Amino acid sequence: MCSEVVLSVRGLVKRFGGFTAVNSVSFDVFAGEVFCIVGPNGAGKTTILRIIAKVIEPDSGEVLAFNGLVRWGSIEYRRLISYLPEDAGVYRNITGLDYLRFIASMYFDDSSSIEDSVRRGVELSGLGDRVRDMAGSYSKGMRRRLLLASTLMVNPRIAILDEPTAGLDVVYSIDMRRVIVDYVRSTGGSVIMSSHNMLEVSYVCSRVALINRGVIVGLGAPGELLDKYNAINLEEVFIKVAGGG
Amino acid sequence: MRRAVAVAIKEFKNLVRDRYILLSVILAPFLSLIVIGSIYSISMRQSLEEAAKVSASLPEDAVVVLEDANDSLARGIASMLNANIASSISDALEEYSVVIVFHRGFSELVESSRRGNISILVKTSKPWSVIYMMRVESLTSLIEGVVRVYLSKQYNISVELLEKPIVFNVKAYVKGGELDSIEATVLVMIMLAVGIAILILGMITLQVGAISIGMEREARTAEILLALPANRWEIVAGKTAGVIIVSMLAFLSFIAGGLTYIYLILPTTSIEAGGASSIDMVIQAIKPLNTQIASIILALTLHIVNSTLVGILTGVLFAGDIRGALTAGSYIGLALMAPLIPDISGFTLPATLEVVFTLTPYYPPYKLIESIVIGDYSKTVIYIIVIVAYSILLIFTSSKLMSGERLVYGIAMRRPKPLT
Numbered sequence: 001m002c003s004e005v006v007l008s009v010r011g012l013v014k015r016f017g018g019f020t021a022v023n024s025v026s027f028d029v030f031a032g033e034v035f036c037i038v039g040p041n042g043a044g045k046t047t048i049l050r051i052i053a054k055v056i057e058p059d060s061g062e063v064l065a066f067n068g069l070v071r072w073g074s075i076e077y078r079r080l081i082s083y084l085p086e087d088a089g090v091y092r093n094i095t096g097l098d099y100l101r102f103i104a105s106m107y108f109d110d111s112s113s114i115e116d117s118v119r120r121g122v123e124l125s126g127l128g129d130r131v132r133d134m135a136g137s138y139s140k141g142m143r144r145r146l147l148l149a150s151t152l153m154v155n156p157r158i159a160i161l162d163e164p165t166a167g168l169d170v171v172y173s174i175d176m177r178r179v180i181v182d183y184v185r186s187t188g189g190s191v192i193m194s195s196h197n198m199l200e201v202s203y204v205c206s207r208v209a210l211i212n213r214g215v216i217v218g219l220g221a222p223g224e225l226l227d228k229y230n231a232i233n234l235e236e237v238f239i240k241v242a243g244g245g
Numbered sequence: 246m247r248r249a250v251a252v253a254i255k256e257f258k259n260l261v262r263d264r265y266i267l268l269s270v271i272l273a274p275f276l277s278l279i280v281i282g283s284i285y286s287i288s289m290r291q292s293l294e295e296a297a298k299v300s301a302s303l304p305e306d307a308v309v310v311l312e313d314a315n316d317s318l319a320r321g322i323a324s325m326l327n328a329n330i331a332s333s334i335s336d337a338l339e340e341y342s343v344v345i346v347f348h349r350g351f352s353e354l355v356e357s358s359r360r361g362n363i364s365i366l367v368k369t370s371k372p373w374s375v376i377y378m379m380r381v382e383s384l385t386s387l388i389e390g391v392v393r394v395y396l397s398k399q400y401n402i403s404v405e406l407l408e409k410p411i412v413f414n415v416k417a418y419v420k421g422g423e424l425d426s427i428e429a430t431v432l433v434m435i436m437l438a439v440g441i442a443i444l445i446l447g448m449i450t451l452q453v454g455a456i457s458i459g460m461e462r463e464a465r466t467a468e469i470l471l472a473l474p475a476n477r478w479e480i481v482a483g484k485t486a487g488v489i490i491v492s493m494l495a496f497l498s499f500i501a502g503g504l505t506y507i508y509l510i511l512p513t514t515s516i517e518a519g520g521a522s523s524i525d526m527v528i529q530a531i532k533p534l535n536t537q538i539a540s541i542i543l544a545l546t547l548h549i550v551n552s553t554l555v556g557i558l559t560g561v562l563f564a565g566d567i568r569g570a571l572t573a574g575s576y577i578g579l580a581l582m583a584p585l586i587p588d589i590s591g592f593t594l595p596a597t598l599e600v601v602f603t604l605t606p607y608y609p610p611y612k613l614i615e616s617i618v619i620g621d622y623s624k625t626v627i628y629i630i631v632i633v634a635y636s637i638l639l640i641f642t643s644s645k646l647m648s649g650e651r652l653v654y655g656i657a658m659r660r661p662k663p664l665t
Contacts, residue, residue, distance in 0.1 A: 016654075050468070050649065050653065053468075053472045054649075055653065056649040056650050057648075057649075057650070075474050075475070078474035078475075081472075083468070083469065085465070087465055088465050088466065088468060088469055089465035089466055090466065091255065091466060092259075093260075093263055094255060094258045094259050094262070098258060102252075102255040105247070105251035106251055106473045106474055134262075147469075
């Protein structure tokens with residue numbers, strides 16, 4: 001089912017001064033899967049996602065997109081991906097609708113595609129009439145839903161989601177996970193997301209990369225990892241592979 | 246280009262709906278000419294009142310000595326003072342205790358916008374001794390007030406319009422004597438307003454430009470912006486366009502403030518002369534200056550463009566740190582405006598210094614105005630080329646510096662380290 005490699009990460013290294021945040025990280029992402037990067041705070045998850053989104057540059061290593069057919073970081077590449085950073089905010093003084101239109105305008109050239117995308121965004125956000133209010137008046141959950149909607153409404157081949165449910169209550173979190181899973185099922189697109197919520201990972205992810213101190217310490221489907229490490233949940237797997245217990 | 250337009254629309258909406266930005270963009274420019282103009286009017290009125298007092302209280306034995314009896318301006322002032330006129334200083338000092346001397350070339354100096362030489366000699370005892378002798382510079386309120394009243398009658402124009410031609414370099418802008426005194430006067434007033442506009446609009450625009458970058462980081466929208474399918478130059482150009490539209494509101498507000506001063510405040514504070522109102526005079530004088538005014542609007546717009554780009558570069562350099570960018574921006578703005586001061590003050594700069602100043606971003610727009618006004622069109626072309634080159638250079642530099650590392654991690658590239 002997941003045969004086509006859409007993204008190939010090869011030997012990423014990122015240093016900040018003397019500190020190595022990401023150390024020789026490599027993995028593949030397949031079409032139609034939710035690939036999760038899991039690890040504790042400061043493990044390097046966000047740095048990896050920023051590099052894939054080409055927001056920052058690695059010290060070494062590369063990302064091959066669609067078997068090298070699309071140059072990493074090019075405008076074409078950026079059209080095929082969409083990135084939701086951790087703790088991302090919204091422009092306080094524009095409406096949710098204007099924000100969705102702004103994002104859509106960056107991805108599409110013709111007005112009908114832009115309007116279709118905005119319609120999709122409004123639906124995905126679930127904000128109803130509040131989408132016409134200034135984004136500065138939204139609660140954290142509403143802002144996050146708007147941002148997730150803006151990320152997925154452009155139908156990216158690869159959606160990069162950094163801790164998409166961080167800081168949200170249970171209801172919002174479940175709703176966000178449902179939107180992510182529905183998106184992958186309905187479009188065949190791929191999602192790369194980070195999380196340190198193991199329950200979320202079990203529910204959403206097709207495959208998991210466990211990362212600790214910038215190094216991938218385990219990689220596979222959640223079930224495979226449980227079997228391999230003879231653990232009852234992913235938390236236990238992580239503790240075992242990270243040497244914490 | 247389409248993506249730059251999308252960024253510009255977003256930027257404009259986000260900035261113009263910020264109440265503090267809107268307040269600074271609208272209120273400060275609107276008030277600037279009203280406040281400065283009102284101070285000007287008050288100062289002028291005080292001068293006139295003082296001149297009238299002095300004229301009324303001149304002692305019986307005061308005398309005016311005209312070193313050049315054919316000097317019409319000096320003669321006019323002497324007659325306004327109702328003083329006796331003597332032909333030589335030595336004769337006057339024998340007979341009178343107060344001697345006011347209009348030195349040779351007085352009219353020429355005043356008409357060429359410099360201060361005319363007038364000496365006041367006060368005799369206190371015999372044999373006479375001078376205890377009080379000063380040039381007009383130290384008695385400006387006395388003598389200039391008198392000069393203004395005289396000129397207002399001579400040229401039949403409102404006295405308010407006549408203060409600055411005496412002290413500013415009118416001729417620099419009236420090449421070949423193309424403008425008469427009223428036009429020249431109004432033009433000098435406009436150039437003064439231009440100086441204020443350059444200062445006020447430059448600072449506000451620079452700050453809004455810096456804030457526009459800072460807001461991306463503060464609102465945590467920078468990462469999304471940088472990951473969007475757009476070139477960095479498109480983002481910079483779009484943000485610049487958005488800030489320019491906001492800054493044009495400041496420009497319009499400035500003009501509205503100027504018109505408010507001319508139409509509402511000036512009539513209530515002015516002393517009319519010859520039956521014509523100040524407003525009529527201003528409008529009458531402005532009419533032949535349409536070309537110059539159009540050039541001034543164009544050049545101020547270019548100044549706003551340059552200033553916006555400097556602000557955005559400052560914002561990028563300070564990695565979106567609003568406080569850092571605003572602090573640095575105020576110093577950078579002042580430093581960039583410093584080269585304008587000698588020019589606005591009427592000094593002629595050495596050629597080498599002028600070339601150096603041309604390489605600073607705020608100097609060329611001001612010189613562009615001057616070159617159009619005085620009809621030196623070869624310089625006009627040069628300054629337009631310099632301004633366009635500056636814009637391209639600033640967009641290029643900001644685009645190159647606007648990296649994710651800088652905007653995400655800040656100027657010191659600090660990344661939170663985990664516990665080890």
